[in-house]
Amino acid sequence: MYRYDEFDHAFVSARVDQFKDQVERRLAGELTEDQFRPLRLMNGVYLQLHAYMLRVAIPYGTLSSRQMRKLAHIARHYDRGYGHFTTRQNLQYNWPALKDMPKVLDELASVEMHALQTSGNCIRNVTADHFAGAAADEVADPRPYAEILRQWSSMHPEFSYLPRKFKIAVTGAERDRAAIQVHDIGLHLKKNATGEIGFAVYVGGGQGRTPMVAKKIRDFLPVEDLLSYTTAIMRVYNLNGRRDNKYKARIKILVHETGTEELTRQVEAEFRVLKETDLKLPQKDVDAIDSYFAPPSLPVRPEGWSELAAARKADHAFSAWVDQNVTPHKNPDYGVVTISLKPIGGIPGDATDAQMDLVADIAEKFSQDEIRVSHEQNLVLPHVAIADLRIVYDLLLTDGLATANAGLITDIIACPGLDYCALANARSIPVAQRISERFGKPERQSDIGELKIKISGCINACGHHHVGHIGILGVEKKGEELYQISLGGSGDEICTIGDITGRGFSSEEIVDAVETIVDRYLEIRTDKEETFLTTYRRVGAAPFKDALYSEAANAA
Amino acid sequence: MSDISEKPHGELWSREGFREDPYITAETLEEAGDAPAIILPLAVWLGLDEEVRNATNRKIGVSVAPGESIDPLLTLLDTIPVIALHFPAFNDGRSYSKAEMLKNQHQFKGELRAVGDVLIDQVAYMLRTGFDTLKVTHAVTLTRLADHNLHDTPVYYQPGRGSHTAPGTYSWRRVPAV
Ligand code: HEM
Ligand code: SF4
Numbered sequence: 001m002y003r004y005d006e007f008d009h010a011f012v013s014a015r016v017d018q019f020k021d022q023v024e025r026r027l028a029g030e031l032t033e034d035q036f037r038p039l040r041l042m043n044g045v046y047l048q049l050h051a052y053m054l055r056v057a058i059p060y061g062t063l064s065s066r067q068m069r070k071l072a073h074i075a076r077h078y079d080r081g082y083g084h085f086t087t088r089q090n091l092q093y094n095w096p097a098l099k100d101m102p103k104v105l106d107e108l109a110s111v112e113m114h115a116l117q118t119s120g121n122c123i124r125n126v127t128a129d130h131f132a133g134a135a136a137d138e139v140a141d142p143r144p145y146a147e148i149l150r151q152w153s154s155m156h157p158e159f160s161y162l163p164r165k166f167k168i169a170v171t172g173a174e175r176d177r178a179a180i181q182v183h184d185i186g187l188h189l190k191k192n193a194t195g196e197i198g199f200a201v202y203v204g205g206g207q208g209r210t211p212m213v214a215k216k217i218r219d220f221l222p223v224e225d226l227l228s229y230t231t232a233i234m235r236v237y238n239l240n241g242r243r244d245n246k247y248k249a250r251i252k253i254l255v256h257e258t259g260t261e262e263l264t265r266q267v268e269a270e271f272r273v274l275k276e277t278d279l280k281l282p283q284k285d286v287d288a289i290d291s292y293f294a295p296p297s298l299p300v301r302p303e304g305w306s307e308l309a310a311a312r313k314a315d316h317a318f319s320a321w322v323d324q325n326v327t328p329h330k331n332p333d334y335g336v337v338t339i340s341l342k343p344i345g346g347i348p349g350d351a352t353d354a355q356m357d358l359v360a361d362i363a364e365k366f367s368q369d370e371i372r373v374s375h376e377q378n379l380v381l382p383h384v385a386i387a388d389l390r391i392v393y394d395l396l397l398t399d400g401l402a403t404a405n406a407g408l409i410t411d412i413i414a415c416p417g418l419d420y421c422a423l424a425n426a427r428s429i430p431v432a433q434r435i436s437e438r439f440g441k442p443e444r445q446s447d448i449g450e451l452k453i454k455i456s457g458c459i460n461a462c463g464h465h466h467v468g469h470i471g472i473l474g475v476e477k478k479g480e481e482l483y484q485i486s487l488g489g490s491g492d493e494i495c496t497i498g499d500i501t502g503r504g505f506s507s508e509e510i511v512d513a514v515e516t517i518v519d520r521y522l523e524i525r526t527d528k529e530e531t532f533l534t535t536y537r538r539v540g541a542a543p544f545k546d547a548l549y550s551e552a553a554n555a556a
Numbered sequence: 557m558s559d560i561s562e563k564p565h566g567e568l569w570s571r572e573g574f575r576e577d578p579y580i581t582a583e584t585l586e587e588a589g590d591a592p593a594i595i596l597p598l599a600v601w602l603g604l605d606e607e608v609r610n611a612t613n614r615k616i617g618v619s620v621a622p623g624e625s626i627d628p629l630l631t632l633l634d635t636i637p638v639i640a641l642h643f644p645a646f647n648d649g650r651s652y653s654k655a656e657m658l659k660n661q662h663q664f665k666g667e668l669r670a671v672g673d674v675l676i677d678q679v680a681y682m683l684r685t686g687f688d689t690l691k692v693t694h695a696v697t698l699t700r701l702a703d704h705n706l707h708d709t710p711v712y713y714q715p716g717r718g719s720h721t722a723p724g725t726y727s728w729r730r731v732p733a734v
């Protein structure tokens with residue numbers, strides 16, 4: 001894992017001091033809320049419906065046990081005993097007091113954490129595949145590059161007042177678990193024909209009110225050009241991105257309005273100028289950072305497989321959890337464990353202080369002291385010996401963390417919605433909870449198979465509804481909360497934006513509507529192997545619209 | 557912008573502190589009268605005869621709005637005494653890129669100046685992208701700068717040219733491999 005050197009320490013503590021000063025100036029009235037706003041946003045402090053909120057950066061979603069314990073401690077002492085893991089691989093505290101913020105930031109700094117650049121119109125926390133460095137299908141670990149990008153973008157003098165926020169995601173496998181094509185810049189680490197490592201570069205993806213799939217502007221960018229090319233993109237965007245309308249200010253709009261070809265030409269022209277500057281990354285630089293991410297030396301544990309077979313036979317629930325929540329590791333004696341933060345009927349992404357402490361303890365003993373946060377609002381133990389799966393499961397079970405639903409219909413992403421968010425049209429969390437309860441039976445979920453439901457409380461799409469296999473969007477019509485459904489979205493390597501089915505459904509109707517869709521899918525799939533998304537891609541929207549609207553019409 | 561008599565004293569800040577601004581800002585050359593140092597809008601400046609622009613008896617600088625391109629200036633940089641880049645609002649960051657391009661890419665040797673919504677929290681960024689001088693009107697910013705409280709970090713992740721000149725390049729190059 002990356003460890004701060006004295007440089008990072010000096011930087012973060014100076015920023016905490018600065019922010020202390022800014023908070024004091026705000027509390028003293030020296031700064032107006034308007035002037036304070038961009039400053040607090042750069043430090044991750046939001047003003048929401050009920051209170052200020054704090055977003056803590058978890059660079060590329062990687063945490064140590066010590067850091068997780070600190071997050072638990074903060075939840076206990078400065079919040080109401082829980083935190084919310086977000087789709088940005090970050091943690092959000094919903095209730096800290098403004099006057100406590102500097103103290104909280106001090107606490108975070110003591111474990112090499114901060115809340116910098118988790119909001120504001122700057123380059124945000126860089127995200128990466130949550131299985132990085134562990135997954136069997138990985139070509140190269142994306143985290144060293146995400147870390148280099150983090151350092152390069154931290155308080156970047158040229159790019160801290162962009163037209164709008166800017167999000168970069170990196171993945172190191174063909175299977176895209178970081179949703180790179182709905183990011184401002186998506187980087188896909190891959191090998192070329194001669195075995196060298198480089199990036200496919202995607203630009204201009206995003207969600208929000210104008211969802212767009214990113215355009216590939218480079219098929220293979222050598223590693224040494226990573227920063228010069230990224231700088232070229234940022235500069236073209238900073239100079240030309242729209243600033244007249246904040247809804248048109250993201251780079252996706254610039255790409256769309258300029259045209260991919262012309263934008264690529266501009267980027268390449270700027271890149272030629274920057275290529276031979278000190279932005280160039282020689283292998284030596286990459287190696288220096290790489291060494292922080294050296295794979296842990298994992299003891300040989302071949303006994304796990306026979307133990308596992310026996311344990312599975314003896315306990316059906318455990319077996320289902322292994323099927324659903326354990327992913328193949330590079331090392332055959334190990335597995336990657338997904339800890340679901342989606343208990344049936346619970347709040348997606350919430351974890352209590354006790355749960356965080358428990359996960360920290362388990363990670364320390366059984367996962368090389370490492371934890372990941374996934375953009376699907378779950379936690380991950382990246383390096384668990386197959387031989388330890390049973391004991392890890394039993395420990396998770398003690399505090400409701402062993403739900404066997406990763407990737408299933410109840411593994412729902414939901415934004416904070418009207419329960420917390422000032423921009424919301426509708427509630428998201430209670431809808432997620434009701435859907436989860438409706439489909440909560442293990443047999444039913446497992447029969448339905450892989451199905452991603454994503455819910456946003458308004459068009460800003462924090463809940464990723466555009467890329468949900470079933471997306472649900474809260475809209476407001478004549479004072480009523482309505483939910484619009486979209487189908488067939490996907491945030492992985494075959495990235496698509498979902499199609500809206502038609503008129504929205506009331507809060508009472510929405511869960512039935514989802515069930516109608518699921519039932520229709522079960523009727524028309526060729527067999528159990530054909531997932532919802534594959535079926536949708538084969539048959540299109542018509543059968544589902546029929547089911548939704550003719551039934552409704554019949555009932556009316 | 558065209559009111560040439562409204563300036564308070566000593567509002568031009570550089571690393572050395574405050575001083576009087578020798579330049580006046582005018583919309584046209586006529587409006588500037590016989591002032592010895594003038595800053596004109598880009599379009600007007602580009603429209604001047606070359607002899608007038610390069611006249612040795614006075615200095616004529618150019619101001620550039622965020623939406624205007626610096627491209628037409630690039631071949632003339634040797635002849636420009638001052639370029640004033642505008643920040644009509646503190647969150648309009650286009651002039652940072654132009655500063656970086658002028659100072660780093662094109663080695664502009666003249667004075668690079670920030671004008672407009674210059675707040676204390678932006679000063680460090682401005683210095684780091686290459687601004688030499690800041691024209692400051694915001695009261696709190698004036699006080700802070702007078703106290704030399706620049707609100708800067710002691711180190712930068714990027715090569716620095718900020719309020720301090722800590723030697724160095726990109727952060728990861730300073731990190732000994734472990
Ligand atoms: C409750 C406070 C929140 C507010 C006020 C808020 C506000 C916004 C706004 C205004 C946008 C649209 C930006 C744009 O299109 O330019 C947005 C997008 C987004 N937010 Fe939030 N958000 C909040 C919480 C969250 C949380 C908790 C998460 C993670 C679960 C999140 C993740 C995202 C994501 C992934 C996007 C889409 C980015 C894109 O368009 O590419 N937000 N948010
Ligand atoms: S999608 Fe809308 S309602 Fe949900 S958190 Fe984002 S801004 Fe708030």
